[in-house]
Amino acid sequence: xxxxxxxxxxxxxHAKTAAMAAIAILLALNSARAAGDAARGATLYQGCGDCxxxxxxxxxxxxxxxxxxxxxxxxxxxxxxxxxxSKIVWTEANLDKWLTGxxxxxxxxxxxxxxxxxxxxxxxxxxxKEKAK
Numbered sequence: 750x751x752x753x754x755x756x757x758x759x760x761x762x763h764a765k766t767a768a769m770a771a772i773a774i775l776l777a778l779n780s781a782r783a784a785g786d787a788a789r790g791a792t793l794y795q796g797c798g799d800c801x802x803x804x805x806x807x808x809x810x811x812x813x814x815x816x817x818x819x820x821x822x823x824x825x826x827x828x829x830x831x832x833x834x835s836k837i838v839w840t841e842a843n844l845d846k847w848l849t850g851x852x853x854x855x856x857x858x859x860x861x862x863x864x865x866x867x868x869x870x871x872x873x874x875x876x877x878k879e880k881a882k
Contacts, residue, residue, distance in 0.1 A: 785868075790876025793869055800862070803881050809860065812881045815839050816874075820855075831857030844874050 800808035810826040817840070821833035835855050837843055843854075848870045851860040864870045 785871035785873070785875030787872070787875040787879040790872035790874070791880065793864075793873050794876050797862075797873070812877055815881055816841070816844070816878050829855075829857055829859045831855050832859070841874050841878070844877070845870050848873065 797812075801810070801812055803812050805811050806823065806826045810823040810828070817838065820835050820837040820839060821828040832855050837847075837855070839847075845867075846854050847860075848864040850863055851858050864873065
């Protein structure tokens with residue numbers, strides 16, 4: 750069943766309203782999915798724990814305060830020159846790009862781990878927004 754078939758089954762004066770309602774529902778579903786699930790993200794973040802933690806630098810920099818922070822700016826961590834000079838701010842969109850392919854986003858970076866699944870990325874980012882304040 751498509752929006753067009755639903756709209757066509759209704760009287761013409763109701764077709765536009767039905768189409769708008771269907772579009773609103775689809776947008777709401779996509780927004781909810783894009784927002785991510787922080788609880789699921791907490792489970793996925795455990796895999797990041799091989800190199801990162803929320804509170805302290807390790808193989809990778811700490812993630813406390815990462816959302817909204819300038820890339821390469823955590824004191825005491827030895828960043829690659831590429832990331833340190835990137836002038837990237839860690840917005841949700843930039844974190845999503847980064848997790849998709851760090852070296853594609855910033856060639857020469859130390860990070861190599863990629864998260865291929867968009868839902869996994871959204872959930873990890875939701876976790877970082879909520880728990881790594």
